[in-house]
Amino acid sequence: MVRQAYAAFFDDLRIPWLTADASSGAMGGTLSHEYHVPSKKGEDRVFTCDGSCGYSANEELAVRGDDGLGNTISLPYTSMSELLSFPSCQDSGLRRDFYMTSDKQKLIVVITPFRSGQESSSINLHQLKRIPQLDKLDAGVENALDSFRNQLLMLQSNGNMGQNLNVTFILDKMIRYDSSESEFVSINGMQISATVEKSTLDLVRIDNGDKCPTEHCEYGRLQVQDCIELGHTFFLGTRYSSTLDATVSLPNAGLRQPSSQVEASEVPLQMGCHGIGISRIVASAADVFKDEKGLNWPRKMAPFEVVIIAERSWKEQAREVYDALQQSESSIDCVIDDRDASPGSKMKDAELIGYPVIVRIGQSWLDTPKKCLVRCRRPTTFDEDVPVASLKSTVLQLLETL
Ligand SMILES: [Zn+2]
Structure with a gap:
């Protein structure tokens, strides 16, 4: 359940993440997983199989398969x-x-x-x-x-x-x-x-291209990636609760046995320690998505999904676009950049700050029908004049990919 929740959380952020089997260390317990984002700046090394077996382990736990090439x-x-x-x-x-x-x-x-x-x-x-x-x-x-x-x-x-x-x-x-x-x-x-x-241990450091240790994964080779660790889950089970007599009364059996003849039973609590590095996630997303123009926040992390930019004297028009994006359900989280600055410098700032979508009201507003420039830099570049009538659906489509 915890792993599912973590997976859903990282999926929601749309950052490229991977899990690795990890050691429980002194905490004990039976299951431990780390959550990483690949980054050249990372200090952790994670080994994953390039085949389909799904093997992924951190450096502490990773082992290599025997490819039969080494001689005693x-x-x-x-x-x-x-x-x-x-x-x-x-x-x-x-x-x-x-x-x-x-x-x-x-x-x-x-x-x-x-x-x-x-x-x-x-x-x-x-x-x-x-x-x-x-x-x-x-x-x-x-x-x-x-x-x-x-x-x-x-x-x-x-x-x-x-x-x-x-x-x-x-x-x-x-x-x-x-x-x-x-x-x-x-x-x-x-x-x-x-x-x-x-020793009976393989003491040579694992390297790119070493054989995957998974049984029956015949052709899989290990690939090493530098990663930043974003989260860690430890399942402790009843290691501490049994010793401390920390139990819970389960009115259990009624559910599984309709006769309700079985009395509630005392069972030790199942324990776990789970953590997510919030500030690391922000730093990692900044690093992974940045480009030569600036930052690029994923939709779920951006303070605003869309920034609206217009000439200083076009406040009414900016308001009209804002209302068009807000109308009906699934409203979009917008902000109007109404500073006393030129649209060009506001554009540069917006790209530097990393708003997911930029809507600029400019020359194409005078077209028939009225249009706005919609710009988005990833995952693929979108840079088009869009009629106001279809502005909201276009922006929503772009946000879906971010
Ligand atoms: Zn494999």
């Missing part, structure tokens, strides 16, 4: 020191990335298959953080290996031998490594304990 790589090294020093490049087919935990106690070395074209930030951090001991990973540390070395130097100068430090090698699911016993690696002349974690 057996590491040709037997010691962990070698894992720290092998060449990370296309030739070796292997890539090594360094991270640190926020307590600076652990150096994380992630080893993945090398994928050309993914020179920087090629690790799927959302997947990486799913590994239990990596929840304290600090992905913001630049040059984590250097930072870890500096940490060692500082400890050394204090006489500490780095007993609490650890180097953990995390291997992508495509990497095989046979020697997995705990060892030590030498960094800055200090022996640091080291372990290898063979």
Whole structure:
């Protein structure tokens, strides 16, 4: 029901939106969906299938299908020191990335298959953080290996031998490594304990053109879009209401069982958290529909649907057009720009402000029959003189598309 309501709301605004499966995070719950508008200015990445399966997930949750092209790589090294020093490049087919935990106690070395074209930030951090001991990973540390070395130097100068430090090698699911016993690696002349974690996760960042993960979606490929998140729905179910004993008495059964023999029952409340970013919607619509002349508000968001522009001395004519648009049911929300300015500059302002439809009373008013210029810039350009008698129906038709 909530998803239907959100869909109807965003449809009504006529902005291009999409939903993505999302993680419920610490809130818990079983269902979570984000509502996005694609925009180059967006900071969220949403992956959608270009086939017909309807797959759409945010970066946190997205996974890629197995296209059978990747090969398992057996590491040709037997010691962990070698894992720290092998060449990370296309030739070796292997890539090594360094991270640190926020307590600076652990150096994380992630080893993945090398994928050309993914020179920087090629690790799927959302997947990486799913590994239990990596929840304290600090992905913001630049040059984590250097930072870890500096940490060692500082400890050394204090006489500490780095007993609490650890180097953990995390291997992508495509990497095989046979020697997995705990060892030590030498960094800055200090022996640091080291372990290898063979992950079952796909740690390489998902990219455009990767296979869709939906079963039976054979040819679907993932497309990544930068998006602005406009809304989020979490269905919490009874996770909190059961614990808090928040129940409701349902005079239920009478409806389904005509005999009304069943007494009302106490059931836990179904809970959800739902939010819409009102100011983001305004900013997104401004961004998505703008053109070289100015803004272009969707009908439902525009303060006025139509602006009427005329010569200063043509107040009566402006009033006549206003009344023509207001008459009978389905009146149109109009405003007359009666400022002391030239019609030309009022036109420019109207286009800049982004009224959905502009009606200008000018030379064609002197025609027989009287006409007005009607202008609308999207979805397709409309710029025609329209007889006053058919003005309202023409404007309503245009507004229907906005
Ligand atoms: Zn698909």
